[in-house]
Each structure stands twice: as structure tokens, then as C-alpha cells.
Amino acid sequence: MTRPPGPSVRTRLALSYALFLMLAGALLLAVVWVFLLRYVPDSAITTRGGFVPNRSDLVRAFAPAAAAAMVFLLVFGLVGGWFLAGRMLVPLERIGEAARAAADGSLSHRVRMPGWQDEFREVADTFDVMLERLEDHVAQQRRFAANASHELRTPLATSQTLLEVARSDPNGTDRELVERLHAVNARAIAVTEALLLLSRADARSFDPETVDLSLLAEEAAEQLLEMAERRGITLEVTGVPAEVHGSPALLSRLVENLIQNAIVHNSGDGGWVVVRLSSGPRGSTLEVENTGEVISPALVRTLAEPFRRGTDRLREHRGDHVGAGLGLAIVRSIVAAHDGTLDLRPRTAGGLIATVRLPRTG
Template sequence: MDRATGLSVRMKLTLSYAGFLMIAGALLLAAVWVFLLRGVPASNFRPGFSDFLRVFDPSNFGPRIFVPAAVVALAFLLAFGLLGGWLLAGRMLAPLARITHATRIVANGSLSHRIELQGPRDELHELADSFDTMVSRLEHTIAEQRRFAANASHELRTPLATTKALLEVALKDPSGARTELIGRLHHVNARAIDLTEALLMLSRADQGAFARETLDLSLLMEESAETLLTLAERRGVALHSSSTVTPVVGSGALLLQMTTNLLHNAIVHNLPQHGKVWVETSLVPDAALLTVENSGPTIEPAAIPVLLEPFQRGAGRIRTGDSGVGLGLAIVRSIVRAHQGSLVLSARTCGGLRVAVRLPAALMH
């Protein structure tokens, strides 16, 4: 936006300081004239100050002497106010100049720059700290988005490359088995569709733009369990549920996706045989709790944060036909954040994973 050039803040502060000093000096001189030179007789002063009294004797001190002296005093105050105000304003605005310089550096793309303002905490110090915090979050968000975009491109490139290879083989060998080719293409295409839908779901959760309603989290978990019951039976995993009415406010589609992802993750990353999954919903003061635990291989605590990253499965978690596209827990984290909740993952001592989701509770009428 184009704006007319005006006085700098430093100059405005300087003029303000000087103007205030001039007004104070003028009032002081007026008070001296009114209350001392005009209204106080010399006899009221203590003895011993005869020379001083003669100077301020109303009969010897008139406007012709006082006014020029007052003008000189005001001129001195003006010069002193301008010089002192300029130096004082410069000292006070020095942190603001550092903030402006840092803003220009960040605007040019250097998100690693920080102000790191030293000194006592005041308004400018808080502004600098807020700026550093904002830039840190922005740098982290952009780095996360770039990493996610790179991973998504890599994951999407795999089914596309596979499809291209299958089609090239089919063109070179027209007599090949079309049924097998169609089946493999169908599988690759289905996986690409699942990945695309997962990416859209993740983007929708990150934006936080969705309608909210009062829902029972336990019913959503039961619906997810019914949907995944066939998968659990095929993999020999037993589901154990302990649920109470757990009201929350949010998006039904997103929260159902969250419960489905958690349960699906617990089923597919389990023991090869006789695996178990424990699901529980409960209420605590002002919060709804959902915990999903599963048996499985031992997980190192250092590998827990990796599980929340997009397209990461952690050590010992390999891709299978039912393992999804690697966005399950990343989507869960985004959905929980969008609902102002918290997500905690912890490794079970006997093997497997425990996931605890805490969401703001709602009042059921």
C-alpha cells in the first residue's frame, strides 16, 4: 500500500518530549512571575538574603527584565528538549529497529533468523519474543509441509510407476494374460485412490474447517469395530471393548476416521497369531478419554515419535496388504489437534502400543 511520507516515530517522540518540556517550562516561569515576583513582598523573605531580595524586589524587577530572561530560558529548554528527546527516543526505539531489521530478513525468506533481544522484559521485549516464537513455528510448519510434500510425491510416484511398467509389459506382449494384468492394475489403482483420499482427509483435518455437532465417541468406536471386524477375524486378532457414554463436540466424519484409523493400526500392527486389541472410552472432569492398546512386537521408546510422521511405520512395522498408506496416525494427530485435544503414544512393556486420546467433553441433554 502506497502511503505519503511522514515524520519518523523518533522525530515524533522528540517533538513530543521537547513540546512537553517547553509547556512545563512556560508554566513554571508563569508561576514564578505570578506567585513570586508579583504577589510576594520582599519583607516575607528571611533576613540574610538582602542581595537576593533586591534582585526579586517587585520594585526592581519588572516585565521588561523578566520577559527577555524567560524567552532565553525557554529557548534553552527547547534546545535541551530537542537534543535530549532525540537521544532518548533513539535509545528507546533501538529494539524496534532490530525488530524491523529482523522482519525484513524473514520477509526475504530467511526463516532461521531470530531477534533474541536481551535486557529487562518490557513491551518491546515481549514483541520480540512473540516474533521469534511466530517465526519458529512458521519455520517448523513450512519444513513439515516440504517434508510431507516430498514423501507424498514419493508415495504417489510408486503406483504410477508400477502402472506404467505393467502397461509397457502388456504392450510388448499383447498375448499376455489380461486377467492378471487387470487385477494388478486394479490393486495399484485402488492403492493410489486410498492414498489420495488419505491426503485429502489430512488436509481437511489440518484446515479445521468443518461443521461441529455433539457426538458419542463410544458409538463411533463401535461403528469402527463393526467395520473392521472382518479384518480382525482374518488376522486372528481379538477385540476387547469397554465403553461408557462419552460425549464430545466435533465432526462426525473426522472423528469416525480417527477411531477407524486407531483400530485399523492396532489390528494390522499386531502379533502374527492370537493378537489382542483393547479399546476403552471413559469420562473424566471436562474431558473424554479414548485408549486403544494392542499386543505386538516390542517398540523402542525412541521410535514412538516416528510413528506420527506421515509415511513412517517405525522399526519392525512393515508394509502389508492391509497396512494402509502410512498416514493413519498422522491423520489421527491432525484430527485430534483440530478438535483441541491431545494425543499420547507409549510403548507397552510386554510389546505393542498404547494410544491415548483426550478430547474436550460435551454435555449430553
């Protein structure tokens, strides 16, 4: 519903200043009447020294001056209030300009309020932080949309190419074509399911329940044990029960993604993966450590971005694992949806340590 336009804040402040001055003037006049004029007799006063004004004489002489003073206070209050209000509202005008620029799509504009650290400066700094986070979020979503479009388009284009080659080559083997199409479609399905899960985590569309991370870790380790054994990797789960409040499906996918990522991006035969769980008064911690190639700290900071695949960002599937490049991105979104933190640290000898801290209650 559209509201009718009203007086500006500057006008209302100026009127408030003027009314305050007039009220103060009226209070002074009342003080003069109560403590001075009312004690002067209204009858004629005769003295040997000459004429002495009575109450009526004083009122007739004082009333015009008092009225003039009240008019002066009104004008002075309006003019001075208008000027002071304008000076005081300059910070709000700067914040309004930044808000209008952001509404027009310019998220790079900042208030950068100068001066002392006061209430306006605090609001401006908070607004700048909000714009910075919003700009980063929009940029991240744009990169994600571009990468997702590319990732979903590539399998379809590959399938189309394979079909065209098969149609033009009568001597091609159907078995080879089926295997290649199966791998391409499996990758497309993995990307689509990962994108749907990522969207669900970002939207926080789940009903929280009490979940034990240790049980989820044991179930994920049991499911992935065969994959680890085929690669010659030792998988171990240690720790105590770690209860948190969240979505069982999302948390199960979080644990599974971390362990699967640790198995796939490992050193191969002789490598190991250790899953540790701990619990405290404020929440629970899940730590997944694995051997592997040496990773630079700069690269570690980008591993949780969508469509990153380990140290070499491999595009193909690794044996029995079809990578979508969204494993750690999904983990980060699930952790954020549960108000937790994700910490990725490279091991000096090679490999990665992924630490997830989740609060006991959401």
C-alpha cells in the first residue's frame, strides 16, 4: 500500500527545535509572572519619590516585548533548526545515496563515513560491511551459475557428439558407445543431484532433529570401505558420540562427502584416512584427515568453491567415482546452514585436514 507523502525529517526536526525554544520561552515568562509580577500590587502606588508602576503598568510594558521575544524565538528556532537538522542529516544522505546505488545494481559503492565514531558512523560502517558481503555473495552466485551452466552443458554436448559419430560410423561398436554414454550421463546426474542438494542447503529447507555424527560417520565409512580397499587406503573412525541439531539427510551427505573426498584425493596404495569425532558443551567436532599430495595454502582456500577438484582440478571420473566438483562446496553450504564452521588445513607431509564444528543446538 502506497503511503501519502509527509513532511521531511528535516522539516520535522526544525519544527521540533522551534517548538522547544518557544516552550522554553513560555516557561521563562511563567517564571517571571509567578515569582515577580504577581507580587506587584495592581492598585496605584504612591510614594514620595515619584511615580511607581503597578502590575498593570508592568504588564502593558512587558507584554509587547515578550510577544516580540516569542516571535524571535519562533523564527530563530525554525531557521536554526533547519540548519542544524541539515548538518545532522548529512550522514543519512550519504547512506541513502549508497542504498540507492545498491538498488540500481552498484554494489561496489561504499559510504565510508568520515568523522568521529558515533551512531551514524556505526550505521554507515555496518551498511558498508553488508554491501561488501552482498557483493561477494552475488559474485559467488554469478560464478556458480556460470560454472553450473558449463558443467551441465558439457555432458549433453558430449552425448550429442557421440551419437552423431555413431550415426555416421556404421562400423562403430555399440558396446563402446553405450559405456561412454553411460559415463557421460552418470556425470550429468551427479552434477544435477549435487546442484539440487546445494540449493536445498542454501535455502535451509529442512526440519532439524537430534543427530549423532558418530553414527553417520560409521555408516559412511561402512559404505565407502570397499572403495578405500580397492585403492589400498586404510579407513579408520575414532571418537565419541557427537550429537548436533540439524537435518539427518544433509549431515549424512556432509560426512559422506568429506570421507569420499579424502579417499579419492589420496596418495593411493599405502595411504590412510582418519575420521575423528569429539563433543563439548557448545557443540561437536568432526575432523577428517588424509594423506595425499602436498597442497599449497593458497589452493586450499579455493577448494570449497564449486567445481574445484583437488590439486589438479580433474574433469574426468576417478575409477569408480564420478566427480561433480561440488563435494566440498556442498559441505560448506551444509555447515553454513547449520551455523557451523568449516576449516581446511594442508598437511605438511601432504594431504588435507578438514575440520567441521557444529553447535549442539541450531
